[in-house]
Amino acid sequence: MTAFLQNFLPYRLNRLSEAMSLQVRPIYKELLGLTRPEWRVLAAIADLGPCSATEVCDHSAQHKTKVSRAVYALSERRWVARAPDTRDRRSEVLTLTEAGQRAYATLIGPLSAREAELIERLAPADRDALLRGLAALEAAVLRR
Amino acid sequence: MTAFLQNFLPYRLNRLSEAMSLQVRPIYKELLGLTRPEWRVLAAIADLGPCSATEVCDHSAQHKTKVSRAVYALSERRWVARAPDTRDRRSEVLTLTEAGQRAYATLIGPLSAREAELIERLAPADRDALLRGLAALEAAVLRR
DNA sequence: TTGTGACGGTATATTTTGTAACTATCAAGG
C-alpha cells in the first residue's frame, strides 16, 4: 500500500541503529562482559577526559539514570574513579583508571575493525554521502 | 582526547535514532495514547494491507512477542481486526478497521510534518546525501 | 498413518529502562 513506514526517517534510523548495534555488541559483551550503556559510558569518559555524569549524558545521549547505574557498575570494577568536584559539591569528577584505559584500549581495535568491515560494503561515493548526510543531520537535530 | 566515539558509526546512529524518536514520540503518544510498538504495528498493517503477525514482524523489525502484545492492544481498541487464516490455521489475518484507518490517518499528517520540519533544516545537497547514504547502508546491513 | 522438526503465536518470568520523587547543593535576589 502506502509504504509510509519504510520512508519514515525515525523508523529507518532506529532499524539501522539496531542492526549495527547487533553487529558490534558481541565484541564488548563477550570480550569484557559489558552492557551497551556501560560500554558507552566507558567510551564517553575516554573521549571526554575527566568529566561529570551530566557531560556523559549529553555526550552519549543516554538517560541520566542509565548513566548513573553504568557509572556505579564501572566504578565497582575499578575502571572508573569518582572524585569529589571541589567547585560543585553536587557533582563528581569521573576518570578512567589505568585498568579502565586498558579495557577501553582492548575494545577500540576490534570495534573499529568490525565497523570498517561493514562500511567497506558500500561504494566509496555512497560512503561519502552517508558520512556527509549524517554529519548534517547531527548538526540539525542534536543540541550540544 | 581521542574522539573515537564521535566517528563510530553504530554510536552515531544510535544517538540520532534516540534524538529523532524523542521528537516524534509525543505525537502518537499524546494524540492517541499509543506506545511505539503499537504505532509501528498500526503503520505496518496500513502499509501491508491484510497480513499475518509474522509479516508485521519482518516489516516493522520488531520481536514477535512485542508484535503479539501490540496486536492484542490494538484489537481491544477495535483498530485491528483478527480473522482466521483458512490456509494456515496457526496464523491470523490482520486488517485495519475503519476506526483503525482513521486513527492511522490522523497520525500520518503530524508525523510527516514533524519529520519534514527536521529534514528541512538540512541543505538540499546534504539531504540528498543523507537519503542516498542511508539507502546504501540499509542495503548493506539489513538482510531481507 | 505416524514421527520429526519447524513455524505462528501466546504466556510466563527475568531483566532493563524510564518516570517521578527525593536529597543535597548551587545561584540569584531580597
Place this chain on the structure above:
DNA sequence: CCTTGATAGTTACAAAATATACCGTCACAA
C-alpha cells in the same frame, strides 16, 4: 542571611523489553 527556583545525581517503583518455554499446526518423509 534567608528565600526561591534550578541543577547533579540517586533511588523506588512502575512500565517496558527480552528470553524462555510452551501449545497447536504445518510440511514432509519413513
